[in-house]
Amino acid sequence: MVIDLDVCVGCHACAVACKEWNTSGTTAPLTDYDPYGAEPSGVWFNRIRHYEVGEYPNNKTINFPMSCMHCENAECVTVCPTGASYKRAEDGIVLVDQSKCMGCNYCSWACPYGARELDRMSGTMKKCTLCIDRIYDMNIPEEERQPACVLTCPAHARMFGDLDDPESTVSRAVRNRGGYALMPELNYRPTNHYLPPRNRPAIPVDGQSAPNLQRKIKEWVNQVVQR
Amino acid sequence: MHASLSTIFLTLLSGGGFGLMSLIVLANWLRLGGGLTVVETLVAGIIALALVSAGLISSTLHLANPKNAWRAFTRWRTSWLAREGVFAVAFYPFALLYLAATWIWNTPDNLLAHLAGAGALFFSVITVFSQGMIYAVLRTIRQWNTPLVPTNFLFLGAALGATTLAAVRLTTGGAAGTLVTVAVMLLFMAAVIKTIYYFWIAQPGGPTINTATGFTRATVRILDPGHTAGTFLTEEFGNTVPAQTAMLLKVTVYVLGFIVPAWFLYLALNGGPVFLGPAAALSAFVGIFVERWLFWAEAQHVVNLYHGRQQC
Numbered sequence: 216m217v218i219d220l221d222v223c224v225g226c227h228a229c230a231v232a233c234k235e236w237n238t239s240g241t242t243a244p245l246t247d248y249d250p251y252g253a254e255p256s257g258v259w260f261n262r263i264r265h266y267e268v269g270e271y272p273n274n275k276t277i278n279f280p281m282s283c284m285h286c287e288n289a290e291c292v293t294v295c296p297t298g299a300s301y302k303r304a305e306d307g308i309v310l311v312d313q314s315k316c317m318g319c320n321y322c323s324w325a326c327p328y329g330a331r332e333l334d335r336m337s338g339t340m341k342k343c344t345l346c347i348d349r350i351y352d353m354n355i356p357e358e359e360r361q362p363a364c365v366l367t368c369p370a371h372a373r374m375f376g377d378l379d380d381p382e383s384t385v386s387r388a389v390r391n392r393g394g395y396a397l398m399p400e401l402n403y404r405p406t407n408h409y410l411p412p413r414n415r416p417a418i419p420v421d422g423q424s425a426p427n428l429q430r431k432i433k434e435w436v437n438q439v440v441q442r
Numbered sequence: 443m444h445a446s447l448s449t450i451f452l453t454l455l456s457g458g459g460f461g462l463m464s465l466i467v468l469a470n471w472l473r474l475g476g477g478l479t480v481v482e483t484l485v486a487g488i489i490a491l492a493l494v495s496a497g498l499i500s501s502t503l504h505l506a507n508p509k510n511a512w513r514a515f516t517r518w519r520t521s522w523l524a525r526e527g528v529f530a531v532a533f534y535p536f537a538l539l540y541l542a543a544t545w546i547w548n549t550p551d552n553l554l555a556h557l558a559g560a561g562a563l564f565f566s567v568i569t570v571f572s573q574g575m576i577y578a579v580l581r582t583i584r585q586w587n588t589p590l591v592p593t594n595f596l597f598l599g600a601a602l603g604a605t606t607l608a609a610v611r612l613t614t615g616g617a618a619g620t621l622v623t624v625a626v627m628l629l630f631m632a633a634v635i636k637t638i639y640y641f642w643i644a645q646p647g648g649p650t651i652n653t654a655t656g657f658t659r660a661t662v663r664i665l666d667p668g669h670t671a672g673t674f675l676t677e678e679f680g681n682t683v684p685a686q687t688a689m690l691l692k693v694t695v696y697v698l699g700f701i702v703p704a705w706f707l708y709l710a711l712n713g714g715p716v717f718l719g720p721a722a723a724l725s726a727f728v729g730i731f732v733e734r735w736l737f738w739a740e741a742q743h744v745v746n747l748y749h750g751r752q753q754c
Binding site for chain 2: 262269281296320321327332339
């Protein structure tokens, strides 16, 4: 999974689509607590945060969707005492076997990215499944065999593909755009990569720049010539 | 980190219990204070087993889905939490056999007790070490990811055990000089190692909000965490302790955990009332309870960087 921070508009559609699909998916339900009350909360696999990077006027709002990074070096799996957390050998997807989890929270402590949330109702840890129940479903059209968050993103900020294949769309995007992983110093080696925002010149804020000769002539012609 | 009572009592009570069992075996082997009498061995041994059992039962209260707790013994090849469970259970037959052999032969000095005692000592130490390693392996929490954590667990457990054993000896009225000396020395060493730890974690370090988001060439601050109420992440990891509160609690740790126990043991040894022995042990447990609460409450998980913290 590759997320383009230049394009993400922070609309939370990915989180909502994820919730909608997965609350009836393999680790269903994604319990809500007090859903119609004053402080609604609940289990989400995908959360979007918003940051300001840089100082005005050279600043930018960054919308930052985060879900499971499906790390190469997934410590959440290493520390799990029950064997409920596992990483699939064939595609590297990290999952929690709901029938084995004892709800000790240890894996959530081991995850730097906040990708694991305990469901208080089932007493088990739940997390992004990369929509494993969609991406291998041979009964739906091939273009729909993607995670719900990717399919729903109105800005096309999310790309799903094989980062092990150097010529895949996602691998090329990471190469061309300088894609990076979060907190590399912890050595979890996250699979998900983020594409940084493209650099644009800052918009001048010291009033309108003085009109030049070309613009003065254009404006004069516009006033003289009747259409 | 959210400090849950179940995990605090697990590490506090079972740590003290394993420490006490280790000290019982060592005291009988090395004839500390002339060795323990059969009654002292049995009483202290039952206290140790009660502490360990209370701690382990408490740990299951931490589980949201305890019906799968038995599976926690299966992943001992990779998980320190599983190892801790396996070692803690392996401790029981040796400890029970040690007490039974002492009772049957009316002395802790028999072959079965020596063999069982060696096993009980080994599994006591390695279980407490594993408990420390549960936290020390987490690279997500700077305050825990240090060899000082298992070191602290071992020394604090030993200090609690030694203080309890000295209290037992003071209560039975035997010559308590050696056991009190051992207890005070272990209390002192535990206090020194805890002090090193407190200095060690004093300065922020590790990942920053910049490396967490990837924007390493500019300031980053949070505008909106993206949720309107608390989440699992804010409830589990969002806890902070005000600096003044932490300082006050650390003073409490030193006073109740180390100074008062040593002082009470000294007074009881020098003709003070008998109850000061048990009071010393109780004070030590209360002080280390506060230490353990701080251990959790002061721990800053890196996920807090995503909620606006600049560095943990």
